[in-house]
Amino acid sequence: MSAIPTVPKAAAGAGPGGAGQALETSVVVEESVDARVGPRGSLEILSQAEIDKLLDTSHTGLYTLFRNCALAVLNSGSESDNAKEIFEHYRDFDVQILRHAWGIKLEITNAPAAAFVDGHMIHGIKEHLFAVLRDIIYTANEIISAGRLDSQDPASITNAVFHILRNARVLDVKTRPNLVVCWGGHSIGDAEYRYAKRVGYEFGLRALDVCTGCGPGAMKAPMKGAGVGHAKQRITDGRFLGVTEPGIIAAEPPNAIVNQLVIMPDIEKRLEAFLRLGHGIVVFPGGVGTAEEILYLLGVLLDPANAQQPLPVVLTGPRASAAYFDKIAHFIEGTLGAAALTRLKVIIDDPAAVARYMVHSFEQVRSFRRKQNDSYNFNWLLRVPYELQQPFKVTHASMRALELHRAQPVHRLAANLRRAFSGIVTGNVKEYGVAAIEQQGPYELAGDADIMRLLDELLTGFVAQGRMKLPGSAYRPCYRLVA
Secondary structure, three states: OOOOOOOOOHOOOOOOOOOOHHHHHEEEEEEEEEEEOOOOOOOOOOOOOHHHHHHHOOOOOHHHHHHHHHHHOOOOOOOOOOOHHHHHHHHHHEEEEEOOOEEEEEEEEEHHHEEEEEOEEEHHHHHHHHHHHHHHHHHOOOHHHHHOOOOOHHHHHHHHHHHHHHOOOOOOOOOOOOEEEEEEOOOOOOOHHHHHHHHHHHHHHOOOOEEEEOOOOOOOHEEEEHHHHHHHHHOOOOOOOEEEEEHHHHOOOOOOOEEEEEEOOHHHHHHHHHHHHHHEEEOOOOOOOHHHHHHHHHHHHOHHHHOOOOOOOOEEEEEEEHHHHHHHHHHHHHHHHHHHHHOOOEEEHHHHHHHHHHHHHHHHEEEEEEOOOOOOOOOOOOOOHHHHHHHOOHHHHHHHHOOOOOOOOOHHHHHHHHHHHHHHHHHHHHHHHHHHHHHHHEEEEEHHHHHHHHHHHHHHHHOOOOOOOOOEEEEEEOOEEEO
């Protein structure tokens, strides 16, 4: 790209009230941008200790975590979902915190040019960038260092999830239950994307808000449709909540519609946040990540302690995707039993019916929470089993050691199956997982013969349907099933 004339960088460092009061300046060189960016409305001031932690490049420091998440946000809209490829392409990207008497600025070098227009950072991307800064600092200082998180105590883990969400101000909502959590693949075809958008439109017409994993595909489509529905109903305060975590953010960067972004510390707390926040869940077609979410959900709902919890769950897609849900149902029934299917409702090719079902079910959710004196904006009464709260460290050894057999309670089998799918997601798109597969070969999964057969059928179907990667990418399996 040709250079865009801007205010010289030196002016951007001038004191308040001078010519340098503009929040940012930038210089574009080819496909990257150098910029100096200041926050608006949040995090104008950081302590010296917080800044030192963010600039600490040691093994225990926060710099690498912040740098990688910042690059992922700035790379929103990328056609690649390979974290290693993204970080290699922008290996010269850097972000530094500049100390000023009146606050802070971020000095960014070699950033993706798509994050800027006419030399200025797009406002939505700037909001997401400082949401990353906010959540990384808060989690490190107020959750980890402050001792709020006891990883051996389920209540402490849930409290940590609550505090992170509260600090991000996503709980500052006093309204009847209206938040639909939407799950689905980031690698879906045009027909499935259009269908998810139509479902979101029906949500918007009924004043429902949307929460997703914040990336592309089935995470973006319902938000986009709901935005149109809200506009038609003249709703100006609709919420488009994105919940992500550092390991996945590079492969699924926040889409432009997200107006509230939260970075959870890991995938387990991200999944718990979805269930605590949402009043109902809609699942669109996807791949391994979507299967992981469904199994996590069933691991929670099949726990006897949650038998009375009214959490509506709909699996939906266009007519052409009916076979996908048939395969999912076949796998669930074969591994977890027919009772697991009673917690799921399948609606094919009827967006309005999905929205009406959610609206009707939300009245049940509201009635239950009122009777139990539970919050509308954070489901305290839901029991998330401890084994689903524990971060699963994906390695070749931990994948091989998973207990994929029937000699255990069904909700624990669901939890172990969920870990298997989590490992495959890691091997597909997470930087350290991709590197481990390159060095040591595919992960191995072992278990009961019939479970392995069902797993093989499902995963083979995902590969054949192109549900493992973004369109156009060749897929090399990161797993191997063994007897």
